[in-house]
Amino acid sequence: xENFQSFLAANFEFNPEETQQILNCFEKKTLKKGAYFLxxxxxxxxxxxxxxxxxxFYQLMDGEEKVCDFAFEGDWISQYKSxxxxxxxxxxxxxxxxxxxxxxxxxxxxxxxDKVPKVLIIRxxxxxxxxxxxxxxxxxxxxLKAEERYQWLLDSHPKIHxxxxxxxxxxxxxxxxxxLSRIRAVK
Amino acid sequence: xENFQSFLAANFEFNPEETQQILNCFEKKTLKKGAYFLxxxxxxxxxxxxxxxxxxFYQLMDGEEKVCDFAFEGDWISQYKSxxxxxxxxxxxxxxxxxxxxxxxxxxxxxxxDKVPKVLIIRxxxxxxxxxxxxxxxxxxxxLKAEERYQWLLDSHPKIHxxxxxxxxxxxxxxxxxxLSRIRAVK
DNA sequence: TTCGTTTGTTCACATTTGTGAATGGATGCA
DNA sequence: TGCATCCATTCACAAATGTGAACAAACGAA
Numbered sequence: 001x002e003n004f005q006s007f008l009a010a011n012f013e014f015n016p017e018e019t020q021q022i023l024n025c026f027e028k029k030t031l032k033k034g035a036y037f038l039x040x041x042x043x044x045x046x047x048x049x050x051x052x053x054x055x056x057f058y059q060l061m062d063g064e065e066k067v068c069d070f071a072f073e074g075d076w077i078s079q080y081k082s083x084x085x086x087x088x089x090x091x092x093x094x095x096x097x098x099x100x101x102x103x104x105x106x107x108x109x110x111x112x113x114d115k116v117p118k119v120l121i122i123r124x125x126x127x128x129x130x131x132x133x134x135x136x137x138x139x140x141x142x143x144l145k146a147e148e149r150y151q152w153l154l155d156s157h158p159k160i161h162x163x164x165x166x167x168x169x170x171x172x173x174x175x176x177x178x179x180l181s182r183i184r185a186v187k
Numbered sequence: 188x189e190n191f192q193s194f195l196a197a198n199f200e201f202n203p204e205e206t207q208q209i210l211n212c213f214e215k216k217t218l219k220k221g222a223y224f225l226x227x228x229x230x231x232x233x234x235x236x237x238x239x240x241x242x243x244f245y246q247l248m249d250g251e252e253k254v255c256d257f258a259f260e261g262d263w264i265s266q267y268k269s270x271x272x273x274x275x276x277x278x279x280x281x282x283x284x285x286x287x288x289x290x291x292x293x294x295x296x297x298x299x300x301d302k303v304p305k306v307l308i309i310r311x312x313x314x315x316x317x318x319x320x321x322x323x324x325x326x327x328x329x330x331l332k333a334e335e336r337y338q339w340l341l342d343s344h345p346k347i348h349x350x351x352x353x354x355x356x357x358x359x360x361x362x363x364x365x366x367l368s369r370i371r372a373v374k
Numbered sequence: 375t376t377c378g379t380t381t382g383t384t385c386a387c388a389t390t391t392g393t394g395a396a397t398g399g400a401t402g403c404a
Numbered sequence: 405t406g407c408a409t410c411c412a413t414t415c416a417c418a419a420a421t422g423t424g425a426a427c428a429a430a431c432g433a434a
Contacts, residue, residue, distance in 0.1 A: 059326075066330055068322070080318060084311075124271075127314045131267060135255070135321040139246075141328035142361030143253055145390070145422095166412065174329030179391055181413050332392095332420070353382065366421055368383050 003051045003073055004102050011125070018116050025112045026102040037077055037093040037101070044082035044089050046105045047126060050075050053099025054163050057091050058171075067171040069133065070096075070157070070164065076126045077101070096163055137172075146175045147183045190238045190260050191289050198312070205303050212299045213289040224264055224280040224288070231269035231276050233292045234313060237262050240286025241350050244278050245358075254358040256320060257283075257344070257351065263313045264288070283350055324359075333362045334370045 004026075008019060026049070031037065037055060038044050055077055057069035068091065071077045082089040083106065104112070113119050140149050150173055153160060160169060170180040191213075195206060213236070218224065224242060225231050242264055244256035255278065258264045269276040270293065291299070300306050327336050337360055340347060347356060357367040 061330065066326075068326060068329070081315075084315065127318060128268075128271065131314065131318040131321065134318065134325050138321050138325035138328055139253075139255060141325060142255070142359075143248065147390090165410095172329075176392060177412075178393080178414085182391085185413075334420090352380090363422060364382075365384085365423080369421085372383075 004049050007049065007074060012118060012121060014116070014118065018118070021116055022112065022119060025108050026104050029101050029103055031095040031099045031101065033095055033097050035095050037095065038079055038089055039092045040090065041088045043086065044079040046103045047076060047078040047083070047109065047122065048101040048103035050077060051100040051102055054096040055093050055099065056096055056164065056168055057093050059091050065168070065171065067168045070160075070172065072157075072163070076129060078126055080127060080130050141174050146173060146179060149173045150180065150183055191236050194236065194261060199305060199308060201303070201305065205305070208303055209299065209306060212295050213291050216288050216290055218282040218286045218288065220282055220284050222282045224282065225266055225276055226279045227277065228275045230273065231266040233290045234263060234265040234270070234296065234309065235288040235290035237264060238287040238289055241283040242280050242286065243283055243351065243355055244280050246278050252355070252358065254355045257347075257359065259344075259350070263309075263316060265313055267314060267317050328361050333360060333366060336360045337367065337370055
């Protein structure tokens, strides 16, 4: 749990006692490659910190998995809209590789935040992470051509090819797998 | 202020006294067409409700105004990242037409939320609005072709052409003005 | 009003991306 | 081991979008 502890230490000023209370509320879970953290239609009731491994977020459209996000070590996973508004999720979240998370369900979070009000900042962090990421993706999709978007993704996630099948990368970039192959061949 | 009052009534359960306290903290402001609510580099310190008129959000890149969002009656305007993290804004927010807003600065919001804690939900609403919009725009940019994105925009904002110059619409859709003209000609 | 500026349209041609099919490698399972 | 499936690559051709230019229409300021 080194990643999770150092995340807490780096981002918040919790004292040792608070840190212990927080850690006690989270539960460790391992998910095999291909296992779901959440499936379309489910009500998302939890928030989780990715300790190890990776996940992708997708929606099934016309039989295709349209990828809209990835999350790796140090990221949070959850479906914000479903969690906050108590709605069925429009997305599925699936493990790309064998993964390890620390998760917290919504009622535990409510109890925890009575004891340690500062933990509400975790929810804020989550919202900010998602908002920032989706705004940036929209910006790149609107202003860059496919090759430049691919370069941007490589710059921000240099190891993406070791962890994500290429046709998921293409989907995230808004292009077809053949187009991504072509782009890679030219470089 | 009908829009603002009915927004409060429709979304929250404030009693008349709370409603009055809230209204007292907001200030009315009118902005002429072309006036800025916020400019790139400024620190955003306020949140505002659009009572009348409209705004667009853009970033200057290579001398071009890249439009990433619109806001009309009933929407909130603010630069979330700048407001929450106390950072200089990466975006400018400019009035498309003569507009009327009710605005609240961050310190007034802090005071107000001591008296009426429920107003914090306004900040949450703001985050949700932005997150939902940018996620949806990214999704459409990645999965639809330009003509379909244009149709989607028309469906969600039927009056957009009465209020927004066409080359801003093109920019928002991630295409060139000429391409939007072509798309419109075909239909 | 008149003139200059801004915005929208059209065109021909270039570039980018999609499409469907064929191929070969890798992977996993019987 | 052999076979089937999945994934990445390549190709030729089609479709979508960009580019630069010319022009027209709308708008605003004097």
